[in-house]
Amino acid sequence: MILGRILVLILAVSPFVLASGQETFSDERSALEAGKELSQISVEGNRFVNEEGETVVFRGLALVDPAAMVDRGRWNREYFEKAAGWNANVVRVPVHPRDWRRFGEEEYLKLLDQSVQWSAELGMHVIIDWHSIGNPLTDVYHRPMYETSRGETFRFWYTIATRYKDNPAVPFFELWNEPTNRNGRMGRLPWSDYKAYMEELIFMIKAIDDKKIPMVAGFNFGYTLTDVKNDPISFPGVAYVAHPYPQKRPEPWVEDWERDWGFVADKYPMICTEFGFMSADGPGAHVPVIADEKYGHAIIDYYEKKGISWTAWVFDPQWSPQLFSDWDYTPTAQGKVFKAYMEELNP
Numbered sequence: 641m642i643l644g645r646i647l648v649l650i651l652a653v654s655p656f657v658l659a660s661g662q663e664t665f666s667d668e669r670s671a672l673e674a675g676k677e678l679s680q681i682s683v684e685g686n687r688f689v690n691e692e693g694e695t696v697v698f699r700g701l702a703l704v705d706p707a708a709m710v711d712r713g714r715w716n717r718e719y720f721e722k723a724a725g726w727n728a729n730v731v732r733v734p735v736h737p738r739d740w741r742r743f744g745e746e747e748y749l750k751l752l753d754q755s756v757q758w759s760a761e762l763g764m765h766v767i768i769d770w771h772s773i774g775n776p777l778t779d780v781y782h783r784p785m786y787e788t789s790r791g792e793t794f795r796f797w798y799t800i801a802t803r804y805k806d807n808p809a810v811p812f813f814e815l816w817n818e819p820t821n822r823n824g825r826m827g828r829l830p831w832s833d834y835k836a837y838m839e840e841l842i843f844m845i846k847a848i849d850d851k852k853i854p855m856v857a858g859f860n861f862g863y864t865l866t867d868v869k870n871d872p873i874s875f876p877g878v879a880y881v882a883h884p885y886p887q888k889r890p891e892p893w894v895e896d897w898e899r900d901w902g903f904v905a906d907k908y909p910m911i912c913t914e915f916g917f918m919s920a921d922g923p924g925a926h927v928p929v930i931a932d933e934k935y936g937h938a939i940i941d942y943y944e945k946k947g948i949s950w951t952a953w954v955f956d957p958q959w960s961p962q963l964f965s966d967w968d969y970t971p972t973a974q975g976k977v978f979k980a981y982m983e984e985l986n987p
Contacts, residue, residue: 671753674760675809681765682811683853683877688909688949698949699982700730700764701963702914704956705771706751707739714967715751717758722969723955724762727982731755731764732913732951734771734817737788740796749803760809767913767951768800769814773861776816776837778827786817790837797841801848814855814881814913815841818862829859831867835874842875850877855911857881858901862914863888865901872908880904883914886935887928893938905946914953915939916961917974924960936977944985952978 679690688696701723709715723731733755740748752768759766772788774781781787788796797813804810815838821829842854856873858865862883882901889896904910917931918924943950952974955963963975971979 671756671760671804671809672807674757675804675807678760678763678765678808680808680811680851681853682851683879683909686905686908686910687947688853688879695947697947697985698730698765698911698951699986700728700732700951701726701955702732702951702953703734703755704954704959705734705736705739706755707736707743707748708959710743710751715754717754719955720755720758720762720764723759724764726979727986728764728951729982729986730767730812730949730951731759731955732767732769732814734769735796736771736785737792737796738785741792745799749799752800752803756804756807756809765808765812766810767812767814767855767911768804768810769817769913770796771817773818773820775821775826775829776819777829777833778821780821780826782818782820794841794844797845798848801845801852804852805849806851808851811851812853812855812879812911813845814857816857818883819857819859820861821859831859831871834859835867835871839874842873842878846875846877853877853879853909855879855881855913857883860888863900865904866899868904868908879909879911882910882912884912884939885915885928886917886931886939891934893935894942897942902942902946902948905948909949910946911949911951912939912943913951915950916953916963916978918961918972922960922972923962924958926960929961933973933977936974940978940981 681688681690681696690696706715756766773786779789819834821827838856845852845854856878862881865880865882884897916929917935918929920930952963957965961974962972964970965972
């Protein structure tokens with residue numbers, strides 16, 4: 641009798657217990673409630689559309705891993721307010737596997753809940769990105785911070801898909817940041833096997849929430865999508881990702897961009913979730929990000945002609961190429977370029 645009363649009490653007060661008795665992951669309502677203010681985004685042909693069927697082009701900012709911001713003592717709503725102040729309509733939130741383990745699932749999810757809540761309250765949709773770099777087929781990774789495993793990757797997306805089920809603030813799941821085998825030095829990475837891996841993730845996510853839009857990156861650190869031409873992902877409602885940094889190809893770029901990844905936008909929706917530039921003498925300058933404003937104008941012009949969405953990398957004064965130079969949010973050279981485009985092009 642006592643057990644029955646306890647069960648009745650739980651069912652009466654908890655919105656997180658399903659009729660079957662199975663608990664959901666969500667224990668924070670604020671992120672869900674804030675998300676209701678945003679339109680549900682879906683895929684129609686090669687376009688993202690809102691609930692009214694209107695085309696939506698996302699132009700926004702790639703943020704820093706929330707764990708890094710906590711470590712610096714900079715984790716707060718102001719960071720998201722500044723992003724909204726640049727007129728971003730989407731933010732990309734990267735989750736490094738090492739930090740996911742270091743903080744633990746429960747604590748990290750609190751950070752993601754805050755990311756979603758603050759973004760939604762400020763009118764920005766959210767991309768959640770599993771920020772690994774390496775070969776998912778061999779478990780050889782670019783650096784220790786990117787190390788993960790097939791099991792951890794599936795568990796992560798199972799958790800995220802369940803937590804943000806039916807939350808329109810989080811339409812996008814970037815399944816794997818930058819797949820690469822470094823020209824064979826990380827082992828074989830056939831497109832057919834990688835595609836099968838992504839499709840298993842997509843199958844699981846769609847079974848949990850078929851409204852979510854999985855995002856699939858190409859090879860060469862997320863740059864090349866040539867395999868999509870003859871062997872696209874075998875699910876509808878998928879978007880593709882490219883990271884077209886300036887030194888990936890020589891100027892004038894456009895012909896190579898069209899051949900390597902841009903053609904995909906003629907048939908499928910695309911989001912370029914990392915790109916940017918900085919001078920060779922800037923802090924943290926490295927291949928392939930060294931260029932000037934000429935690149936910045938060329939890449940945005942190309943996106944606009946193709947209807948491609950984007951998030952510029954990176955909204956931070958430390959990671960490079962930086963979009964601002966200090967915690968007064970003073971724009972860098974690339975920050976000035978992309979901020980001006982968001983102010984001009986976003987509603």
